[in-house]
Structure formats: structure tokens, C-alpha cells
Amino acid sequence: MTSATWGIYQRMIAAYREKDRSLGRAAMEALIDAVSQDVPAGLDELRKLGRTLKARATDVLAYFERPGTSNGPTEAINGRLEHLRGSALGFRNLTNYIARSLLEFRRIQTSTTPSSVKSRFRHPSSSRTTMNDVPTHL
Known part of the structure; x- marks a missing residue:
């Protein structure tokens, strides 16, 4: 054999x-x-x-x-999930596991993930009210 x-x-x-x-x-x-x-x-x-x-x-x-394809990214995510599951010593419910997984994977940058995060603050040229438009004497 x-x-x-x-x-x-x-x-x-x-x-x-x-x-x-x-x-x-x-x-x-x-x-x-x-x-x-x-x-x-x-x-x-x-x-x-x-x-x-x-x-x-x-x-x-x-x-x-399909030359150049790989399951490496999938295996990387699976490995990180296994590490998270092992280091957390158990989750009480699926919602907590999903939330923790999403927090953990915010650090992963893939080719489909935008490289910059959009600011939550508005640009001053926006038509909306900004801090510069608020009177300071109130």
C-alpha cells in the first residue's frame, strides 16, 4: 500500500x-x-x-x-477564528461570537477592503452646519 x-x-x-x-x-x-x-x-x-x-x-x-488563485485568505480567516475561539474560553451565545469576530477582523486588510476609512466628520465645504457656523457667544 x-x-x-x-x-x-x-x-x-x-x-x-x-x-x-x-x-x-x-x-x-x-x-x-x-x-x-x-x-x-x-x-x-x-x-x-x-x-x-x-x-x-x-x-x-x-x-x-485559474492560475494564481489560492485559498490562502480563507485559511487565514479560519485560523484566526480558531485562535479567537480557543482564547475566548467559550462564548455564551452566537451574537457575542459574531461581534467579537467582527472586532477581531477589522484589522484584516484584503484586496476588497477599502484602504482608508471614511471620516464621520463633515468637510467644512459641506452644506450642513459645522462647528465653524455655530456662534461662540451663546
Whole structure:
């Protein structure tokens, strides 16, 4: 079993490292087909891997269609949530957990998050009353 698992692992790594994405995709498709069909009866873990790869083939093969994508940001958020959950020693209700999570993640800057926060104070050129318009002798 160890040599079969090692061989599948090496084929998977080779597919991901292939410079030509169409060749890498073809290699991964061949691997998924092989692992989902041609596994001997005694290798239950590899059969389960084959079923999983077959079921998630669209997601696995998406790597070859969308270069430069990563689940790194998602994993970073999951890691921070796990840390928050572990350091809080339990929350009494979901609302407190959500509020604490939002406070914690205000510090995360993503490509979709605006880099500057809009001021809550109005600009003096605004048509509304400002502190400069209020008489000081009152």
C-alpha cells in the first residue's frame, strides 16, 4: 500500500508542477480516473481517495483553469477564528461570537477592503452646519 500511495502522491505533485497547464490538467484527469476505478480491493483508503477526487474533480481541476488563485485568505480567516475561539474560553451565545469576530477582523486588510476609512466628520465645504457656523457667544 505504501508504494501505491507514494506513486499516486508523486503523480499528483507532477501534475501540479507541470509548466503547461493543459498537460497538467490531462495528467490530473488521468490520475483521478485511475484512482477512482483501478484500485485493488484491499486498499480502502485509496478507494476513498478515489471517490473523493471523483466527487470534487471540478474543484481540483479548477486550479489548472485559474492560475494564481489560492485559498490562502480563507485559511487565514479560519485560523484566526480558531485562535479567537480557543482564547475566548467559550462564548455564551452566537451574537457575542459574531461581534467579537467582527472586532477581531477589522484589522484584516484584503484586496476588497477599502484602504482608508471614511471620516464621520463633515468637510467644512459641506452644506450642513459645522462647528465653524455655530456662534461662540451663546
